[in-house]
Amino acid sequence: MADTIAAFFDGLQRGGHNRYLEEVSGVIRFDVDGDDNATDRWFLEIKNGDVGVSREDREPDCVIRVDRALFGEIVAGRANMYAAWLRNRVVFEGNTRLARSFEFALPGPPGAHDPRQDRGRR
Amino acid sequence: MNRNAVQILDGNTFIVSDRSGDMDADAPFPTGLFSFDTRFISTWALSLNGQRLGPLTVDDLDYYHTRFFLVPGSAVAYTDSDVSIIRERTVCQDMKEVLTILNHLHTPAEFTVRLDVGADFADIFEMKSGSIRKRGATSTRVDGQCLRLCYERESFRREAAVTSSIPADIDERGMTFQIRVGPQETWTTLLEVQILGFNGSNVRESLTGRPVRSRDQLKRDLDEWLARAPRLATDNDDLLTSYRRSLVDLAALRYTPLTAVDDRSMPSAGLPWFMSIFGRDSIFTSLQALPFAPGLAASTLNVLSVTQGTKLDDFRDCEPGKILHEVRYGESAAFEEQPHSPYYGSADTSPLFVVLLDEYERWTGDVTLVRRMEWPARAALQWLREYGDARGDGYVWYAPRNTTTGLENQCWKDSWNSISYHDGRLPGFPRATCELQGYSYDAKMRGARLARLFWNDPGYADQLEREAADLKQRFNRDFWVEDGQFYALALDSDGGQVDALSSNIGHLLWSGIVDDGRVRTIAGHLLGPKLFTGWGVRTLAKGEARYNPIGYHIGTVWPFDNSFIAWGLRRYGLKDEAGQIAGGIIDATRFFDGRLPEAFGGYERELTKYPVEYPTACSPQAWSTGAIFLLIRTMLGMEPDGDRLIVDPLLPSHIGWLEVLDVPGRWGKADAFGRRADFPHVHAP
Structure with a gap:
């Protein structure tokens, strides 16, 4: 699971610019809690769509706290972050808008149907 | 809503009670204290010496504040009472009720005051379906002088904490006060219900980590809102009443989403079922209100862009570039x-997003926002060409991928039976309703203007205009029903015409997709006996197999729909026809104390003499509230032209004169004035 999460953040870092995040700037700190009482911290810095990932401590505008197993599902697109937030399984502190913007960086559910594939099919 | 319901609200927290101020799960209409799509209080019933109370009067003080004057027993059989009771209730995220007992005797009096309290924590969708089956655990606990009603399901938690400023005997079903009131004296206590989420803090605070607004802030905000609004004067009292009512209702329906920028608010859709963000409703209401409250459009655009779809998700009917349909915060x-986390089952929100952005710029000149919204607007336009075009033929289609809890019809008429053939059959999926093609055409034309003027991309502008021209030409060929001489309600999955006559042909007009040569024919249908009731245009024409004058989208008259039809007629220069519809709807306001409901019956005006209320209509509802604003704009012919406000009035026969002062816009403030040539007295403002 930790590998999935690390791979996800690596992908974000490599992705560089995200056009959906061009209106967004700020630092999100992820507190990812493991079963072992250890908390992994990741820092996502967004500057008008430019996305950078770091493990170095810095002042966050928003904190997203979530347990490791669930976060692994979220970054794989198998769990929905918004619904988990409503269930209090994901907690936002600070700038909620920034936290919600993070959804733009998340993948959708695997195997979703693309309506464009129906073209020409009767 | 039922006329006997008394409602107050603050954003998505609202209270519905009967005229005594009581809430009771068995009431003939839904009552309770609701917040974030959950009912926190379902029983709140007051009695004095074992007797329930009846209302003398109810004062609606502000939209968030009301006062009930009560006596024991039924006020119908009222004889002079020795005691009266005042409940003064405020909703401001939490609920406060000042309870006062007045002893009118010259001797002391003793009373047993009982307040029954209960909570079922129903989700708004359980209430809509009529089946409340909780999967979590509800518990009640007396915690010193606090009654705690709590609902827990896994880590989901909601709690109502009830307290009184005067100590009470509290049990698990409410609280009792044994009181003695001196001769001609009063007894008062303050009852409070706190609406709590996680960690024992207010629900909003628990989700956002930000404090809630105080009642003083609410009052200040309403005063400022009313002071900022243009002033309206007219000889038509119905219109004046409705304008004032609508301004307050629109203020009440404003709601600050958890993702708002700088806590700015946008319109939520309607009470009681739709107190949340709906993309379509928020966009339409913001459009209607542009000349009067342009700030709503800016916050609507901001919030909808933050939640724009970026991925494929079948359960949520989501695709990249799509603007959301509905957001909810409840258990379901x-x-x-x-x-609804969020749900994206709307085929019209994406083009309408672009339409609103352009219209907003035309009124306000806010170029900064237009530049900031370039990417979301382009993504919405791209959605039209890709995911919206399921058949690959240039039209906008919809088909639910979530076939269990998704919406079958993803247009404004979103009930299951709204789209039918003349003979009543329902078409297969995908479906392409006609008004969707109008929105798509309009979005492309307006997107082209934005691309040319503000995004520095004339090539893209040319491309959009070519697509729009092509769409218009093919639309006028493929949708035109030769036999009936009107546009088909939709195309079916085979590309065949869904040939019912509906209000959608009128709703098409404001987009500009209708060929000039056909406008008079369309207007003839709209104001003809099959569609026009005398109050307004029916959603579905008399003579169609599914027509029902009290069918939600199949025969009722929707004020919102009519305001856009009138605007569309006006766009094509049919001023008299536009005035006729505006006049009918304005007449109808009289029967609703100026507050237009979501819909009313499609019976002929001559037959009933008054508009028959649709039984479960929402009221206030944002886009019905907005209808008055768009009708005023239409009657005065208000149109931005560069840095000027053009006014070209044509008033219906029963409005002599009408003026709107201090209309905000890129011109600063401007006035709009209209007077009928045959109006006998010249008004001197």
């Missing part, structure tokens, strides 16, 4: 029993 969304 949290546990994904309903898809």
Whole structure:
């Protein structure tokens, strides 16, 4: 699971610019809690769509706290972050808008149907 | 809503009670204290010496504040009472009720005051379906001088904490006061219900970590809102009443989403079922209100862009570039029993997003926002060409991928039976309703203007205009029903015409997709006996197999729909016809104390003499509230032209004169004035 999460953040870092995040700037700190009482911290810095990932401590505008197993599902697109937030399984502190913007960086559910594939099919 | 319901609200927290101020799960209409799509209080019933109370009067003080004057027993059989009771209730995220007992005797009096309290924590969707079956655990606990009603399901938690400023005997079903009131004296206590989420803090605070507004802030905000609004004067009292009512209702329906920028608010859709963000409703209401409250459009655009779809998600009917349909915060969304996290099942929100952005710029000249919204607007336009075009033929289609809890019809008429053939059959999927093609055409034309003027991309502008021209030409060929001489309600999955006559042909007009040569024919249908009732245009024409004058989208008259039809007629220069519809709807306001409901019956005006209320209509509802604003704009012919406000009035026969002062816009403030040539007295403002 930790590998999935690390791979996800690596992908974000490599992705560089995200056009959906061009209106967004700020630092999100992820507190990812493991079963072992250890908390992994990741820092996502967004500057008008430019996305950078770091493990170095810095002042966050928003904190997203979530347990490791669930976060692994979220970054794989198998769990929905918004619904988990409503269930209090994901907690936002600070700038909620920034936290919600993070959804733009998340993948959708695997195997979703693309309506464009129906073209020409009767 | 039922006329006997008394409602107060603050954003998505609202209270509905009967005229005594009581809430009771068995009431003939839904009552309770609701917040974030959950009913926190379902029983709140007051009695004095074992007797329930009846209302003398109810004062609606502000939209968030009301006062009930009561006496024991039924006020119908009222004889002079020795005691009266005042309940003064405020909702401001939490609920406060000042309870006062007045002893009118010259001797002391003793009373047993009992307040029954209960909570079922129903999700708004359980209430709509009529089946409340909780999967979590409800518990009640007396915690010193606090009655705690709590609902827990896994980590989801909601709590109502009830307290009184005067100590009470509290049990698990409410609280009792044994009181003695001196001769001609009063007794008062303050009852409070706190609406709590996680960690014992207010629900909003628990989700956002930000404090809630105080009642003083609410009052200040309303005063400022009313002071900022243009002033309206007219000889028509119905219009004046409705304008004032609508301004306050629109203020009440404003709601600050958890993702708002700088806590700015946008319109939520309507009470009681739709107190949340709906993309379509928020966009339409913001459009209607542009000349009067342009700030709503800016916050609507901001919030909808933050939640724009970026991925494929079947459960949520989501695709990249799509603007959302509906957001919810309740248990059914949290546990994904309903898809509103958010749900994207609307085929019209994406083009309408672009339409609103352009219209907003035309009124306000806010170029900064237009530049910031370039990417979301382009993504919405791209959605039209890709995911919206399921058949690959240039039209906008919809078909639910979530076939259990998604919406079958993803247009404004979103009930299951709204789209039918003349003979009543329902078409297969995908479906392409006609007004969707109008929105698409309009979005492309307006997108082209924005691309040329503000995004520095004339090539893209040319491309959009070519697509729009092509769409218009093919639309006028493929949708035109030769036999009936009107546009088909939709195309079916085979590309065949869904040939019912409907209000959608009128709703098409404001987009500009209708060929000039056909406008008079369309207007003839709209004001003819099959569609026009005398109050307004029916959603579905008399003579269609599914027509029902009290069918939600199949025969009722929707004020919102009519305001856009009138605007569309006006766009094509049919001023008299536009005035006729505006006049009918304005007449109808009289029967609703100026507050237009979501819909009313499609019976002929001559037959009933008054508009028959649709039984479960929402009221206030944002886009019905907005209808008055768009009708005023239409009657005065208000149109931005560069840095000037053009006014070209044509008033219906029963409005002699009408003026709107201090209309905000890129011109600063401007006035609009209209007077009928045959109006006998010249008004001197």
